Amino acid sequence: MTTRVGFVHTAPALTPVFEDLLAEYSGEVGAEALHVADAWLLRTAMATGVNPGVHARVRAHVEHLAALGADAVLITCSSIGETIDSAAAHVSVPVLRVDAAMAQQARALAAGGTHHRIAALATFESTLGPTRRLLEAAAGPGVEVTAEVVAGAADAKAAGDIAGHDSAIRAAARRLAAAADVIVVAQASMASAVADADLPVPVLTSPRTGVEAVLAAAR
Numbered sequence: 001m002t003t004r005v006g007f008v009h010t011a012p013a014l015t016p017v018f019e020d021l022l023a024e025y026s027g028e029v030g031a032e033a034l035h036v037a038d039a040w041l042l043r044t045a046m047a048t049g050v051n052p053g054v055h056a057r058v059r060a061h062v063e064h065l066a067a068l069g070a071d072a073v074l075i076t077c078s079s080i081g082e083t084i085d086s087a088a089a090h091v092s093v094p095v096l097r098v099d100a101a102m103a104q105q106a107r108a109l110a111a112g113g114t115h116h117r118i119a120a121l122a123t124f125e126s127t128l129g130p131t132r133r134l135l136e137a138a139a140g141p142g143v144e145v146t147a148e149v150v151a152g153a154a155d156a157k158a159a160g161d162i163a164g165h166d167s168a169i170r171a172a173a174r175r176l177a178a179a180a181d182v183i184v185v186a187q188a189s190m191a192s193a194v195a196d197a198d199l200p201v202p203v204l205t206s207p208r209t210g211v212e213a214v215l216a217a218a219r
Contacts, residue, residue: 003031003218005211006065006073008058010042011189014076018188021211031215034070036061045079046126055086062087062095071218074098074210078186079126081134094217098188099131101209103138109182109202110143119180120147121172122187123154123165131186147186148172157189166193177201 003026007018015035022033038061044054058080062073072094075084081097088095109115118139120131132147139145150172156164169190173183174197183203185194191205 003215004034004068004070005031005214005218006034006062006068006070007036008041008061008065008073008075008077009035009037010039010045010077010080012037012039014188017207018074018076018211021207022215025208025211025215031218034065034068036065041080042077042124042126045077046124049126050080050082050130054080055083058083059087059090062091066091066093072096072214074214076188076207076210078122078131078188078206079124081130094214096210096214096217097134098210099134099186099206101213102184102204102206103134105204105209106135106182106184107138107140110139115181115202116143117179117181118143118145118184119176119182120145120184120186121150121169121176121190122147123150123157123169123190124187125149127186131184135184146180153190169193170197173197173199173203 019033022031065073074096076098078099084095084097106118118135122128128147132145135145150168153165153168176183177199185205188207191207194203
């Protein structure tokens with residue numbers, strides 16, 4: 001029986017990214033990806049926060065994916081990650097947020113005793129609160145979590161300047177590496193910017209670990 005994994009995106013451009021990762025991690029047996037892309041969710045979260053309307057719309061998408069046969073669902077946008085509880089309450093399949101496994105990686109590093117300063121980077125203000133709360137809850141007491149927006153990165157991407165977007169993220173990561181023990185790249189859309197970055201501290205991203213986690217939950 002085919003394993004089906006549902007994805008709720010707020011950036012349609014992420015659909016092939018997660019499609020490819022699922023194919024890579026599901027191996028020879030394979031898994032089927034079911035996608036919903038709804039840019040309204042992120043626009044609303046950025047304008048007014050994750051309000052009841054956002055919760056309701058995510059819930060509807062998750063219910064739709066479950067009805068299509070998804071064995072588990074991954075919310076791929078960090079800004080709306082905190083909708084998983086309300087969505088999961090209405091379906092019988094696991095619902096995960098893309099950055100949860102990444103937060104557990106940060107926790108494991110902090111538990112090792114040498115990575116107590118975690119710095120998170122985002123390109124949207126709406127991502128900072130959810131990401132910071134997730135990291136603080138995962139890491140526990142004694143761990144310092146800071147979070148900041150990469151200046152100019154979102155504007156560069158909106159203008160089609162992907163190189164400028166990526167360069168701004170790498171520059172911010174290099175700057176923070178001087179004072180942080182771990183750098184967390186909050187948004188899935190930022191992961192490629194630091195894929196080849198040569199930094200003196202661990203840099204954690206969410207797409208791969210998120211796919212691994214949701215595939216394990218689906219199976």
